[in-house]
Amino acid sequence: xxxxxxxxxxxxxxxxxxxxxxxxxxxxxxxxxxxxxxxxxxxxxxxxxxxxxxxxxxxxxxxxxxxxxxxxxxxxxxxxxxxxxxxxxxxxxxxxxxxxxxxxxxxxxxxxxxxxxxxxxxxxxxxxxxxxxxxxxxxxxxxxxxxxxxxxxxxxxxxxxxxxxxxxxxxxxxxxxxxxxxxxxxxxxxxxxxxxxxxxxxxxxxxxxxxxxxxxxxxxxxxxxx
Amino acid sequence: xxxxxxxxxxxxxxxxxxxxxxxxxxxxxxxxxxxxxxxxxxxxxxxxxxxxxxxxxxxxxxxxxxxxxxxxxxxxxxxxxxxxxxxxxxxxxxxxxxxxxxxxxxxxxxxxxxxxxxxxxxxxxxxxxxxxxxxxxxxxxxxxxxxxxxxxxxxxxxxxxxxxxxxxxxxxxxxxxxxxxxxxxxxxxxxxxxxxxxxxxxxxxxxxxxxxxxxxxxxxxxxxxxxxxxxxxxxxxxxxxxxxxxxxxxxxxx
Amino acid sequence: xxxxxxxxxxxxxxxxxxxxxxxxxxxxxxxxxxxxxxxxxxxxxxxxxxxxxxxxxxxxxxxxxxxxxxxx
Numbered sequence: 037x038x039x040x041x042x043x044x045x046x047x048x049x050x051x052x053x054x055x056x057x058x059x060x061x062x063x064x065x066x067x068x069x070x071x072x073x074x075x076x077x078x079x080x081x082x083x084x085x086x087x088x089x090x091x092x093x094x095x096x097x098x099x100x101x102x103x104x105x106x107x108x109x110x111x112x113x114x115x116x117x118x119x120x121x122x123x124x125x126x127x128x129x130x131x132x133x134x135x136x137x138x139x140x141x142x143x144x145x146x147x148x149x150x151x152x153x154x155x156x157x158x159x160x161x162x163x164x165x166x167x168x169x170x171x172x173x174x175x176x177x178x179x180x181x182x183x184x185x186x187x188x189x190x191x192x193x194x195x196x197x198x199x200x201x202x203x204x205x206x207x208x209x210x211x212x213x214x215x216x217x218x219x220x221x222x223x224x225x226x227x228x229x230x231x232x233x234x235x236x237x238x239x240x241x242x243x244x245x246x247x248x249x250x251x252x253x254x255x256x257x258x259x260x261x262x
Numbered sequence: 263x264x265x266x267x268x269x270x271x272x273x274x275x276x277x278x279x280x281x282x283x284x285x286x287x288x289x290x291x292x293x294x295x296x297x298x299x300x301x302x303x304x305x306x307x308x309x310x311x312x313x314x315x316x317x318x319x320x321x322x323x324x325x326x327x328x329x330x331x332x333x334x335x336x337x338x339x340x341x342x343x344x345x346x347x348x349x350x351x352x353x354x355x356x357x358x359x360x361x362x363x364x365x366x367x368x369x370x371x372x373x374x375x376x377x378x379x380x381x382x383x384x385x386x387x388x389x390x391x392x393x394x395x396x397x398x399x400x401x402x403x404x405x406x407x408x409x410x411x412x413x414x415x416x417x418x419x420x421x422x423x424x425x426x427x428x429x430x431x432x433x434x435x436x437x438x439x440x441x442x443x444x445x446x447x448x449x450x451x452x453x454x455x456x457x458x459x460x461x462x463x464x465x466x467x468x469x470x471x472x473x474x475x476x477x478x479x480x481x482x483x484x485x486x487x488x489x490x491x492x493x494x495x496x497x498x499x500x501x502x503x504x505x506x507x508x509x510x511x512x513x514x515x516x
Numbered sequence: 517x518x519x520x521x522x523x524x525x526x527x528x529x530x531x532x533x534x535x536x537x538x539x540x541x542x543x544x545x546x547x548x549x550x551x552x553x554x555x556x557x558x559x560x561x562x563x564x565x566x567x568x569x570x571x572x573x574x575x576x577x578x579x580x581x582x583x584x585x586x587x588x
Contacts, residue, residue, distance in 0.1 A: 192412060192415075193415055196415040204407060207404065211440055216443060251428055261421065313529075320528075330542070380537060485550065489550060493554075496561060
């Protein structure tokens, strides 16, 4: 019986990671984007260390946000196209579990590597070492929230995909995450208490884990029936 | 017997036909009341009330800006709650109201933003200030745009309604979160808070016309909502016999 | 009346353009919010009228067919 509760979670987690692994290209594209745009910024703005470090906290976060947006659309689209979405919806498990499994897989494949890559960008932007750990913590927690909220948008736009609508729907919802995420890094740079905004991120994550699957399952059912 | 009556009442409330026929009667009165309130409030606020000591006459924009913001925000909740009622009780009329609420709310948010920007120029020298309220209003505008854009994703009305309701509800949960986080963000960066004349500190001579305008804007919102909903009802219920009868008795002008 | 003359009302000590442009934009949008649904309703009614006429003519054509068909 315990199997039924968490069974869906593990099954879909492994499945999605396996699928992602098979198509390495898809996996690396958002991360490449993340790095590429980061390179463009000094070229477009200024190579001076003080200017870059001033905008670094927010910029790193915006890049993480864009990279997540690029990749989240694909979360349900292939399943929708080949009929496995029906399987997901009629599974005996709590619908929340397969959904969380897929989103966790997405985070492991996009958000986590992004977090691990971020020190590279931090060095490019002359972010002080003291801010590294807070930055990575904020990205680790924040990208999870971004994946969760992004999945809501992905589920609601299933019938007609084409990135921009998803971005439009999801961006306003992303703003609090962006605010607290970049504030964590900025607080660390300024030597202030960075645990406070980080705690807010953790709170957002807790709320998102509970509420997003509800909206996602509603959206998936509408897409299937409509 | 009693249960039957209650059910009929509830059922009737959700019938588009009942809504259409009832509003037919009250609409002219609502329009008159709206006009009266708005004209009274505007004349009072623009011509009669004294100007602000610091801001001078440009402060009169408050009589447009604040009511628009208040009703724009309330309108989002109205939209989300209509969506929820439609989802939970499967009431079509509720979905129609939700659909109607979206463009009205977006337009009012736009008015709030533009009047706020225009007010900013003489008061702080710049058309835009990233203060908490205006930034939250801007995000609200995008939330509205999202709901409006989403309906075109679905080819059938039923699915579009449900998806719109889900999105509105997600947005509704987010509105206080967004507001709080933007507020917190702004205090981080701008310790000198820019405050519009707060309600309690306003002189009653200036506050009274504001109240009239807020009520007037709510009245206007109801008017516009009913008008949009009536058009939506006709569009969707074109196959119903009562609609056909209505049109035959009352052929469209022009 | 706070202002002494119509000119003062419009000028508002130099702030007139701000106040009146806000008023104008708001008025245009709000009038639009009333006009648009009224026009939509008109269009819907016209469409329905057309549909009724179409159905009526189809009915008439069918009846004519039945009437014209050779009786056995």
